Amino acid sequence: MDLPAAIEATEPIGRQLIANLRERIVSGVLPPGARLSEQEIAAAYHLSRQPVREAFIKLAASGLVEIRPQRGTYVCKIDLHDVAQSQFVRESVEADIARAAAERAEEETVATLRTQVARQSEALGEGGRAFILRDERFHQTLAMAAGRPDVWRYIQPIKMQMDRVRHLTAEEFPLDHLVVQHGKVVEAIAARDPDAAERAIRIHLRGVLDDVRKIAATLPHYFKDAPS
Numbered sequence: 001m002d003l004p005a006a007i008e009a010t011e012p013i014g015r016q017l018i019a020n021l022r023e024r025i026v027s028g029v030l031p032p033g034a035r036l037s038e039q040e041i042a043a044a045y046h047l048s049r050q051p052v053r054e055a056f057i058k059l060a061a062s063g064l065v066e067i068r069p070q071r072g073t074y075v076c077k078i079d080l081h082d083v084a085q086s087q088f089v090r091e092s093v094e095a096d097i098a099r100a101a102a103e104r105a106e107e108e109t110v111a112t113l114r115t116q117v118a119r120q121s122e123a124l125g126e127g128g129r130a131f132i133l134r135d136e137r138f139h140q141t142l143a144m145a146a147g148r149p150d151v152w153r154y155i156q157p158i159k160m161q162m163d164r165v166r167h168l169t170a171e172e173f174p175l176d177h178l179v180v181q182h183g184k185v186v187e188a189i190a191a192r193d194p195d196a197a198e199r200a201i202r203i204h205l206r207g208v209l210d211d212v213r214k215i216a217a218t219l220p221h222y223f224k225d226a227p228s
Contacts, residue, residue: 017045017055025064025075026160027129028167032077032222036065062157077224078164083212086162091205093155094139095198100146102189102197109145113186116141120179128170131178135166138182142201145189162208169211172218181207 024030042049059065116138123130143152181204188196216223
């Protein structure tokens with residue numbers, strides 16, 4: 001089990017552990033269906049088993065793990081319905097973000113976004129995780145450009161199931177079309193065209209619904225309700 005001991009004594013242990021495990025589940029390091037050993041995780045992080053048990057309870061409440069009495073704790077398989085709901089909420093929020101970013105567009109912001117898109121192109125050969133990190137930074141920058149920096153933090157719990165799919169597809173499928181879509185969002189913002197910016201971001205975010213169908217067909221054992 002790839003679980004580095006990264007707990008800092010100066011920070012709340014429980015919060016760090018939950019964040020660490022959550023990141024590994026969302027990124028696919030701990031894949032859907034994997035059994036989590038309370039004892040192994042405690043040993044890996046040099047902790048007692050109590051904070052691990054409490055972390056499992058919190059992660060279960062977030063829909064990331066399933067605690068099966070007398071059987072163990074398992075990473076939840078991805079629920080296609082949850083992904084669709086997550087995508088709907090994120091698209092609704094980011095459509096308004098894109099509009100506001102276009103209305104407020106400044107040259108410095110546009111230059112930053114263009115640089116980020118160029119760096120995404122550079123990351124295409126570095127693996128899915130490198131691309132996802134730059135993708136996240138791009139969308140966070142859009143929220144800042146819209147004057148809504150806190151919104152990105154608020155939607156993190158909502159988009160977790162969508163993010164699990166994004167990490168899987170980033171490892172399995174080409175990503176160059178995403179860079180092109182990001183570029184169209186940026187150019188609409190540069191043109192101060194809110195309608196075009198909204199349209200571009202909606203097209204971009206709806207792509208995950210196509211991706212989830214493809215990845216569910218490729219890796220059906222990772223999904224709760226994959227079509228047979």
